[in-house]
Amino acid sequence: MADTINTDETNALIASNKVEGTTVYNVRGERIGTINNFMVDKISGQAEYAVLQFGGFLGIGADYYPIPWNILSYDVEQGGYVVDIDKDRLDAAPRYSDQEPSFDAQYNQQVYSYYGVN
């Protein structure tokens, strides 16, 4: 019953501001960063990228890695997202620091093909 549940997620849905800040692990259980935010198609409402934040201190000097939404999975036991990306693979992944990319078609293709997603 709704009045006994104080939740910002359900089986199916999660609140945008709960996604932000969630820890991301690789499949070996190593922490690789946190979700800074995610990029949503304005019209359709489809989440295209989660932006993984790694490194830096209080947001200064951090790197941001756009990751296709559909390679994220949520692990209830770890309480975080799991992606099948090793640290070595992340080292060579598309990233930005101060300036966000334009997320145009060319950039999209670069990211999606890096992660083997169409």
Added chain:
Amino acid sequence: MADTINTDETNALIASNKVEGTTVYNVRGERIGTINNFMVDKISGQAEYAVLQFGGFLGIGADYYPIPWNILSYDVEQGGYVVDIDKDRLDAAPRYSDQEPSFDAQYNQQVYSYYGVN
């Protein structure tokens, strides 16, 4: 070019944390609230609801109105979202205050049918 643009949105995409806090107007240009957050399908990444916050002070006593994502449109000139909902119609709309609903199928149907969306 990407290195000349410092943006958290593009023509097509917007950052989740930029959606949050954005002002919402009705079609007569009256401010009806702000987007508190939005609810996303965990698996598909589809945004189902934007949660309109209205009333209260510093988040205390505010009411939250889940609104189907696809009835929101963004108005560049106003710098906010526009929905075709009068204040009278909002008065009777599904809402919650302290306790979030479970957003189950029954609740979804209630909200979507209130706004005439399938």
